[in-house]
Amino acid sequence: MNNIQRKVVIVGAGAVGATYAYALSQSGLAEEIVLIDKNEDLVKGQVLDLLHGQPFIPTVKIRAGSSEDYTDARMIVITAGAAQKPGETRLQLLQKNAGIVKSISREIVEKKSEGLILVVTNPVDIMTYVAIKETGWDRHRILGSGTVLDSARFRHLLSQHCGVDVHNVHAYILGEHGDSEFAAWSLTNIAGMQMDQYCPLCNNCIDWKSVRKNIEQNVRKSAYHIIDAKGSTHFAVGLALVRITASILRTQNSVLTVSVLLDGEFGLSDVYLSVPSIISDKGVVKIMSTSLLPVELRLLEKSATILKEAINSLTSEQ
Numbered sequence: 001m002n003n004i005q006r007k008v009v010i011v012g013a014g015a016v017g018a019t020y021a022y023a024l025s026q027s028g029l030a031e032e033i034v035l036i037d038k039n040e041d042l043v044k045g046q047v048l049d050l051l052h053g054q055p056f057i058p059t060v061k062i063r064a065g066s067s068e069d070y071t072d073a074r075m076i077v078i079t080a081g082a083a084q085k086p087g088e089t090r091l092q093l094l095q096k097n098a099g100i101v102k103s104i105s106r107e108i109v110e111k112k113s114e115g116l117i118l119v120v121t122n123p124v125d126i127m128t129y130v131a132i133k134e135t136g137w138d139r140h141r142i143l144g145s146g147t148v149l150d151s152a153r154f155r156h157l158l159s160q161h162c163g164v165d166v167h168n169v170h171a172y173i174l175g176e177h178g179d180s181e182f183a184a185w186s187l188t189n190i191a192g193m194q195m196d197q198y199c200p201l202c203n204n205c206i207d208w209k210s211v212r213k214n215i216e217q218n219v220r221k222s223a224y225h226i227i228d229a230k231g232s233t234h235f236a237v238g239l240a241l242v243r244i245t246a247s248i249l250r251t252q253n254s255v256l257t258v259s260v261l262l263d264g265e266f267g268l269s270d271v272y273l274s275v276p277s278i279i280s281d282k283g284v285v286k287i288m289s290t291s292l293l294p295v296e297l298r299l300l301e302k303s304a305t306i307l308k309e310a311i312n313s314l315t316s317e318q
């Protein structure tokens, strides 16, 4: 055990894992970044490529590792798995990736890790559920990247449409990280003004109701559009992962729409879903029981039903 306090282990050195490592290395957040992949040549190449950038970034150790590194990792970030193919839904990835996440989780337990697990592999809500079932850990220690990325896409589109700096647009996508996700319009605001107040005052669109629908639809389809165009999505998710990492390593108590295990919140249990939660050095320290509109609650329930059905299909086939 080498007692490195800010050691981040990334399992899966493909497009997402490597982009996250690249962004993380520049952030100054981690003391050590360890990459693991079943493809040893790939890890070797990624590590060398990252190391050659060291003169230009804050001091950080970067190396290839093994499961031994789980023991003293502060965070283990799982990006290992097959990526979404053009036209493939995240749920279709389910069976392929569940086996991978299960075996990684088993090794993490064997190595007596005391860190946190952040799952990114898709379908992320179900993979995070697989990880908690396999480890038996407390729910605050295992989270999924959830809709942090989707909320960023939502904020970007609103910012473009409204002509307002993205940092002043507060907006959340909730539910499944996938086709049943939805925009929580009741929580969306610009300069503290809810959209129902803001839209009628703004002259940027004539039919703001249909604009909203288009924006929400665009967020939902973003991953498909990018995958069709270039094969995978990795830049924005890499940054979203750095944002979550910052909240953990710096105890920022940030409100992020990570995927969390619900246990009665919003009347739902035994399912991982994205809702606004406070993220700190202990992981998920608080799930915000935000008041949602009845229509939004129904959409959250719909996501939960879809994910539970997928989980059931998984357990019955394994």
Ligand code: NAI
Binding pocket: 011, 012, 013, 014, 015, 016, 017, 036, 037, 038, 039, 042, 079, 080, 081, 082, 083, 084, 093, 097, 100, 119, 120, 121, 122, 123, 124, 145, 146, 149, 177, 232, 233, 234, 237
């Ligand atoms: P990729 O194919 O480029 O990389 C995956 C890597 O995992 C490969 O290098 C592969 O060798 C490795 N791997 C597979 N099994 C392994 C095992 N048992 N142990 C160690 N390494 C293993 O795929 P990409 O594009 O990096 O995507 C990774 C995952 O992240 C996919 O499931 C993808 O759908 C998901 N993703 C999630 C997002 C989110 O917001 N949650 C956004 C974008 C992608």
